[in-house]
Amino acid sequence: MSALLELAGVRYRYPGATRDALAGVSLSVAARQFHAVLGPNGGGKTTLVRIALGALAPLQGRAVIDGRPAAGWARRELARIAGVVPQREDNLFPQRVRETVLLGRYAHLSLWGRERPEDHAAVDRALAACDIAQLGDRWVWSLSGGEYQRVRIARALAQEPRLLVLDEPGVSLDLKHEMGLFELVRGLVDTQGLAVLMITHDLNLAARFADSLLLLSDGRPVASGAPASVLTQEIVETVFSWPVAMQTIDGRPQMVPLRQPKEPVA
Amino acid sequence: MKWTLLCIVAVFALVASVVLGPAAVPLADLFRSDIVWNLRAPRALLAFLVGGSLGVAGASLQALVRNPLADPFLLGLSGGAGLGAVLAIALHIPGPWALPIAAFIGALAALGLVYRMGLIGGAALDPRILLLGGVAVGAFTAAITTAIVSLADAAELRNAFLWLWGGLSGASWDSVLLVALYAPIPLIVLFAASRSLDLLALGEEPAGYLGADVAAVKRRVYLAASLLTAAAVAVSGVIGFVGLVVPHVARLAWGHRHRALLPAAFIGGGALLAIADTLARTVVAPRELPVGVVTALIGVPVFTLLLRRWTVA
Numbered sequence: 001m002s003a004l005l006e007l008a009g010v011r012y013r014y015p016g017a018t019r020d021a022l023a024g025v026s027l028s029v030a031a032r033q034f035h036a037v038l039g040p041n042g043g044g045k046t047t048l049v050r051i052a053l054g055a056l057a058p059l060q061g062r063a064v065i066d067g068r069p070a071a072g073w074a075r076r077e078l079a080r081i082a083g084v085v086p087q088r089e090d091n092l093f094p095q096r097v098r099e100t101v102l103l104g105r106y107a108h109l110s111l112w113g114r115e116r117p118e119d120h121a122a123v124d125r126a127l128a129a130c131d132i133a134q135l136g137d138r139w140v141w142s143l144s145g146g147e148y149q150r151v152r153i154a155r156a157l158a159q160e161p162r163l164l165v166l167d168e169p170g171v172s173l174d175l176k177h178e179m180g181l182f183e184l185v186r187g188l189v190d191t192q193g194l195a196v197l198m199i200t201h202d203l204n205l206a207a208r209f210a211d212s213l214l215l216l217s218d219g220r221p222v223a224s225g226a227p228a229s230v231l232t233q234e235i236v237e238t239v240f241s242w243p244v245a246m247q248t249i250d251g252r253p254q255m256v257p258l259r260q261p262k263e264p265v266a
Numbered sequence: 267m268k269w270t271l272l273c274i275v276a277v278f279a280l281v282a283s284v285v286l287g288p289a290a291v292p293l294a295d296l297f298r299s300d301i302v303w304n305l306r307a308p309r310a311l312l313a314f315l316v317g318g319s320l321g322v323a324g325a326s327l328q329a330l331v332r333n334p335l336a337d338p339f340l341l342g343l344s345g346g347a348g349l350g351a352v353l354a355i356a357l358h359i360p361g362p363w364a365l366p367i368a369a370f371i372g373a374l375a376a377l378g379l380v381y382r383m384g385l386i387g388g389a390a391l392d393p394r395i396l397l398l399g400g401v402a403v404g405a406f407t408a409a410i411t412t413a414i415v416s417l418a419d420a421a422e423l424r425n426a427f428l429w430l431w432g433g434l435s436g437a438s439w440d441s442v443l444l445v446a447l448y449a450p451i452p453l454i455v456l457f458a459a460s461r462s463l464d465l466l467a468l469g470e471e472p473a474g475y476l477g478a479d480v481a482a483v484k485r486r487v488y489l490a491a492s493l494l495t496a497a498a499v500a501v502s503g504v505i506g507f508v509g510l511v512v513p514h515v516a517r518l519a520w521g522h523r524h525r526a527l528l529p530a531a532f533i534g535g536g537a538l539l540a541i542a543d544t545l546a547r548t549v550v551a552p553r554e555l556p557v558g559v560v561t562a563l564i565g566v567p568v569f570t571l572l573l574r575r576w577t578v579a
Contacts, residue, residue: 055474079477086475092332092467093522103468106461107477159476 002067003028004081004163004195009061010051021047022219025061027197031162034189034196036206037214038230040240044219045199046087049167052197053084065163079107083156085149087167087199091140097151098136101126104158126157129192130184146177153184164188166198170205178202182209207231207252215239227252268519269530276314276533279540283310286544288551309437313543313557314536315445316434316498317508319453321535322528323491323498324509325516326456329463329524330487331393334517335573338495338509341400345407346376347499352411352426356418365429366441366500373496376403381488390470391484432503432558434543441501448497452490453532459487460524467522505558507565508535508542514572538564 007027013020022044029035037045050056051063054070063070066081083104091100104126105119127133130150135143140151149169156164166185170178186209188194200206206213207227214224217239223230231253233246244255284296284306291299323338331340350372354364383399384391415426462483465473470480498505512535513527520526542560549555 053475055471075474075479076477079475082475084472084475086469086472089468089472092329092334093517095522099521099523103465103476106465109461111458155476 003030003064004066005029005052005070005197006064007048007052007058007061008064010048010058010063011060012047012051012056012058014047020219022051022058022216025214025216025219025221027052027214027224029163029195029197031195032189032193033212034186034198034210035212035214036198036200036210037216038200038203038206039216039222042218043216045216046167047219048216049084049165049197049199053082053165054078076107079159079161081161082163082165083159083161085152085156085164085166085169087171089152095140096136097132097138097140097143098123098127100140100151101155101158104155107159122158122160123154126154129157129188130154144177146173146180149173149177149181150184153181157188161194163195163197166196166200168199168201170200170202178205185209203231203236204254207254208250231255272530272533272537276537276540279537279544280310280314283313283540283544286548288548304439305437308439308442309434309543310540311442312437312445312501313434313540315442315449316502316505317512317539317542318532318536319445319449319494319498320505320509320539321512321516321531322453322456323494324535325513325524325527325531326459326463326487326491327509328513329467330484330491331397332467332469333397334514335510335569336397337506338491339499339504339506340404341396341492341495342376342380342403342407343373343400343492343495343499344504344506345404345411346379347373347496348430348504349407349411349414350375351429351503352414352418355422355426355429356414362436362438366436369503370496370500372407373492373499376407377489377492377496379403381492384488390481391488393484396488428556429503430558431556432505432561433546433554433556434502435554436501445497445501449494452494455486455490456494457525457528459483459490460528463487463524464522503556503558505539505561507561507569508539511565511568511572512538515568 007025010022010025011020012022025048037048039045051058052070054073057071065073101123105115105122108119109115127136130153132147132150132154135147143151170181173181182205185196185198189196210227212225213227213230215222215230222239223235233244236244236255243258245258247254247256284302287306289301291302296302320338327338328334328336347369350368351365354368359368380396380399380403384396386395415423418426462478465476465478466483474480513531516527516530516534520530542564543557546555546557546560
């Protein structure tokens with residue numbers, strides 16, 4: 001199966017910076033695949049998203065979406081095949097849930113035309129897929145953190161994308177909502193055949209839900225592949241400079257950080 | 267329903283500004299009166315066009331600079347236009363069009379300067395720098411304007427001062443025609459950017475991912491809104507608060523979606539300025555208040571209420 005999103009040997013350095021934000025990063029996400037990118041803060045995860053979506057052009061290597069360089073897409077065309085849930089956003093004006101999700105249809109609308117029945121149908125499907133159909137008339141500011149993330153995922157789904165990119169969607173969610181969010185994303189991959197690229201801090205949830213992991217440290221790939229080959233005690237302790245113990249749940253590796261180093265970790 | 271109401275208010279405003287005035291014109295002679303036909307009618311229409319333009323420019327700029335309390339004159343245009351107009355007055359440049367043309371050139375110069383400053387951070391036109399640049403250019407031009415005014419004689423000073431507070435007494439069918447031909451171009455550009463402005467309210471990065479060509483939209487909206495404001499200030503001076511208050515009130519009724527908001531801000535702004543100008547002509551008749559005084563007296567209390575609402579919400 002050909003990859004929907006492909007990064008090969010990507011290197012990037014921000015203007016004026018003294019070192020590369022990313023170097024030697026490769027990644028490939030196809031339909032029905034859930035790919036997670038992990039790593040410490042400042043490890044280049046968000047830079048990777050920007051390059052993958054063509055917001056930045058790599059200095060070396062290539063970023064390709066659906067056979068075309070990511071930076072070569074017109075934003076409007078790209079928005080029809082790639083839906084994004086960015087890390088941060090801040091709506092200037094108060095808005096209701098349905099209106100917010102409808103923004104996902106803008107890339108499909110003609111300049112002067114109104115929304116068509118199929119646009120409203122796509123919004124309904126997206127709300128239903130995220131299990132928030134009952135929230136349609138609520139003001140966005142009145143939602144809980146977990147509901148709000150679902151609204152933003154619904155907006156990305158309303159774009160009817162083939163690729164869904166999420167940048168740290170689980171941050172600041174409680175246990176129930178964070179698990180619910182990962183279940184939702186996994187479900188979208190399995191039932192709708194989406195290709196998913198998720199940036200996350202959460203090693204354990206990524207290992208439980210994703211098909212493939214990429215671990216970045218200082219912008220360099222440390223390990224990639226199936227969760228069992230990436231999340232090993234040795235790799236985790238090296239990258240995060242903290243001792244951990246490993247367990248296995250549902251056949252996936254899970255790490256437990258230990259208290260107080262028994263011996264100094266390099 | 268709300269559109270009908272808005273249109274009724276607009277028609278009422280236009281009718282009132284044609285019927286009312288310091289000279290008593292019997293209703294029966296309304297259509298034969300020179301005063302009505304050559305003074306009040308063009309003046310009412312010009313007020314409507316200018317107010318509508320300011321309303322649309324304000325609504326668009328508020329989304330662009332991501333500040334719902336921005337005024338179209340915040341970006342330094344009023345200072346540039348004022349400097350141009352005061353120079354024309356001080357240098358005794360003759361002709362009925364000297365003042366508008368000088369003010370327009372001054373506004374364009376300020377626009378260019380602020381735009382150039384906005385590009386300092388790269389090609390992306392940083393809205394925060396636009397705002398700060400606008401305030402800086404405004405302060406600088408105001409200083410030069412004040413220096414010129416302080417050296418002018420009393421009559422010139424009075425003219426310059428009154429011009430700076432805005433007025434539509436220069437209205438003629440020629441100026442109406444000019445604005446009616448000019449304004450639709452930037453207006454269409456802004457209406458076409460409606461959906462992109464909705465997206466831009468989320469922030470630049472999310473807007474791009476939802477399909478907006480952010481850098482191009484910002485340039486287009488800034489230039490179109492500024493050109494609209496420059497024309498308004500050239501024919502009528504600095505009329506504050508229309509571009510600030512009208513989009514705000516319109517948002518309460520029409521929501522924030524610019525496809526509905528911008529037309530509502532146009533009609534609402536037009537109606538407000540037509541009413542304000544009628545008040546300016548009649549309350550101290552036979553003398554006349556600068557219309558900017560009336561809009562500020564209406565606008566500041568409304569603004570204060572909105573500010574309260576905004577900070578409480």
